[in-house]
Amino acid sequence: MNRVRYNLMGLEVHVKGAYHAELVGKVVGILMLICPVCRNPLSRGRASWSCAQGHSFDIAREGYINLLLVQQKKSRHPGDGRDSLVARRQFLQSGHYEPLRQAFVAMMPTPRPQNWLDVGCGEGYYTSLMLDHADNVMGLDIAKAGVQMAAHRYAGMTWVVASAAALPLASNSFDGGSSLFAPVPPDVVRVLRHGATLMVVTPDADHLLSVRQALFGEVRPHQPQRILQSLPEGLEAVSQTPISFELKLQQADLKSLLAMTPYAWKAKPERRAILEATLNMTTQAAFVLHVLRKQDEFPVIMTGD
Ligand SMILES: C[S@@+](CC[C@H](N)C(=O)[O-])C[C@H]1O[C@@H](n2cnc3c(N)ncnc32)[C@H](O)[C@@H]1O
Ligand SMILES: [Zn+2]
Numbered sequence: 001m002n003r004v005r006y007n008l009m010g011l012e013v014h015v016k017g018a019y020h021a022e023l024v025g026k027v028v029g030i031l032m033l034i035c036p037v038c039r040n041p042l043s044r045g046r047a048s049w050s051c052a053q054g055h056s057f058d059i060a061r062e063g064y065i066n067l068l069l070v071q072q073k074k075s076r077h078p079g080d081g082r083d084s085l086v087a088r089r090q091f092l093q094s095g096h097y098e099p100l101r102q103a104f105v106a107m108m109p110t111p112r113p114q115n116w117l118d119v120g121c122g123e124g125y126y127t128s129l130m131l132d133h134a135d136n137v138m139g140l141d142i143a144k145a146g147v148q149m150a151a152h153r154y155a156g157m158t159w160v161v162a163s164a165a166a167l168p169l170a171s172n173s174f175d176g177g178s179s180l181f182a183p184v185p186p187d188v189v190r191v192l193r194h195g196a197t198l199m200v201v202t203p204d205a206d207h208l209l210s211v212r213q214a215l216f217g218e219v220r221p222h223q224p225q226r227i228l229q230s231l232p233e234g235l236e237a238v239s240q241t242p243i244s245f246e247l248k249l250q251q252a253d254l255k256s257l258l259a260m261t262p263y264a265w266k267a268k269p270e271r272r273a274i275l276e277a278t279l280n281m282t283t284q285a286a287f288v289l290h291v292l293r294k295q296d297e298f299p300v301i302m303t304g305d
Pocket of ligand 1: 088141
């Protein structure tokens with residue numbers, strides 16, 4: 001087992017192996033990155049993060065760190081593609097989902113969490129506001145293009161390319177987290193502390209109903225309850241809050257919206273073309289904000305040795 005000496009916010013800590021590092025992460029309460037190869041702690045150098053085994057990960061020009069290993073990729077560019085991320089940024093920047101962002105941060109827990117993880121952060125629109133309500137915020141996404149865009153635009157947060165299915169993060173090291181329209185695999189539960197809050201946002205039954213009707217004719221309602229059934233073990237439901245508001249969309253907004261959702265490429269091209277040629281449209285945005293809590297009795301899982 002390797003003995004590791006590293007500096008945490010000015011505090012010099014000596015630890016043995018990954019297990020001890022996880023305990024330190026818990027006590028000191030910092031965002032704890034671990035090596036995706038050997039699961040020992042990573043410490044920050046001037047231009048890279050490295051572990052005691054000598055695995056090293058460069059800090060990109062934009063300030064993010066890529067901890068996604070080639071063998072963890074199921075495709076060359078996993079996650080959302082650049083075009084869809086650019087469309088998402090365009091749409092979100094026009095403020096259409098601002099009521100959701102405000103409702104979300106208003107429901108973040110008090111007292112202010114120390115470490116917050118946003119899983120599937122995309123280009124960082126929601127993550128960026130979380131920093132007003134938590135001390136340390138980490139945005140993580142499997143799509144490098146998304147993390148790149150987020151890090152380029154928003155300072156003061158830790159931005160990481162990684163898979164939520166195998167997080168390069170110490171167990172029990174976050175006292176809160178979120179997933180907006182993104183997955184929640186079991187590893188997310190591992191990195192949360194007991195009693196930590198997890199906020200999950202999903203589309204409500206009639207989200208963008210008139211847009212979907214225009215694309216498909218008949219539509220099946222979204223099933224926000226299904227998320228609860230598909231969540232990993234160790235989480236209990238605390239509350240569910242519906243959030244809905246009217247959207248007045250102009251042609252450019254509609255185009256961005258179609259490019260950022262999975263709906264459009266499932267629709268017939270001629271239906272999509274008609275919608276893209278529409279100059280104005282009013283529809284309803286409808287979401288459910290699920291607040292969940294990591295159960296106290298859920299076993300403590302340590303990664304590494
Ligand atoms: C619909 S987008 C939502 C992005 C952002 N939360 C937002 O609402 O603007 C879903 C995001 O989850 C990411 N994602 C999908 N699978 C993932 C995984 N296994 N690990 C991390 N991120 C993942 C995608 O790359 C994409 O950025
Ligand atoms: Zn390593």
